[in-house]
Amino acid sequence: MVSLAPLPVPVAMPRAVVSGTIADLALIFRPEVNLCVVHRRLPRALDGFVTQLLAGLESLEAELRLGAHEPVPPDRLLPASAQAMASVEAWLAEVDYLFGIFRDLFGAKAIGLRLRLLDKAMCPRFHVDNVPVRLVCTYGGLGTEWLPEAAVNRERLGHRSGGLPDHASGLMLDPDAVRRLPAGAIALLKGEKWPGNQGRGAVHRSPAPTPERPRRLLLTLDLR
Template structure:
């Protein structure tokens, strides 16, 4: 078991650089979405039946690639600009030429059980709907991850002690989740899961990953 891991949370975007600190496994910029962006996201949630984009792109290409990938972006300038900004921040922070962007409309939990990602780091941001849940490092029984849960649901497996241990991101938050693929963080990866949206509710979820 590594020394404790902590979350770094701030309304300032430069908090994201804290992900490089050994003791940090979650870095969250509490980003307030503009009225224009919220309006475009609401329109997308209300009118699009499905959206499942998966694109490798450079920061300079983001807006053109989005418009090329889906006609939905023709009238979404605020959303396009926001995504381009996040791709630029992610690539700059990790010195990447490109990022792997996934933008998905979800009406069910994509990863409903608490788990860790076996990658170095992932950016996660819920732009509409209910946001991701996570467990503080000192509240997790890691022996109950994966097969250790013996097929039981999270509230039955003992992975956490009580419901108040579960923390939740806010819509608009830009979060960097450090995985087990980060050197020195093999036993300290952030434990997280997708929330189950309420009946009839949809989420718009963005993830950015390393691809080269």
């Protein structure tokens, strides 16, 4: 089990790690790293299931709290119509895979899982999460947007924006620096409750849908 014991407050500016190697997710334990992103190509069967799901369901929102070694129950994750879709086994294997990564990496005793089908920006303004760490993965649509530390004015986060949108609040020091997670990428976002990370959480927001990509499937995992 990996401990989340308090660490000395890091001096280095928070930074992101972008990789194509799953093992590099462990770099989230470095004090200066607040975001780990692993790019990957999804299997064709999994892409096919996601395409069916986005076309066949009007809505989907599942929220589960599971023991670390408890199997993810299909009937609590998907409606019956989705469980009958072709290649559903590929989707269930994907969820088990991410669940296992998150459990083993953090030695979690319990994990919160949320699965949502979205057609609008859930959190449209840049923000940080009030959690230790969160796994995020988007399927079939636009991925989460994030800002490198050099492009963020943290004094304008949250209520300190004065109610102004991101482009007008002064939060974005460089609007051209906005990055987006590609579909299928696994991301670990360190939050404000990670020991020693207060004031250094990964700054991110939900993407605005486009006519070409109006919907997306979002899976998140949290420590519970």
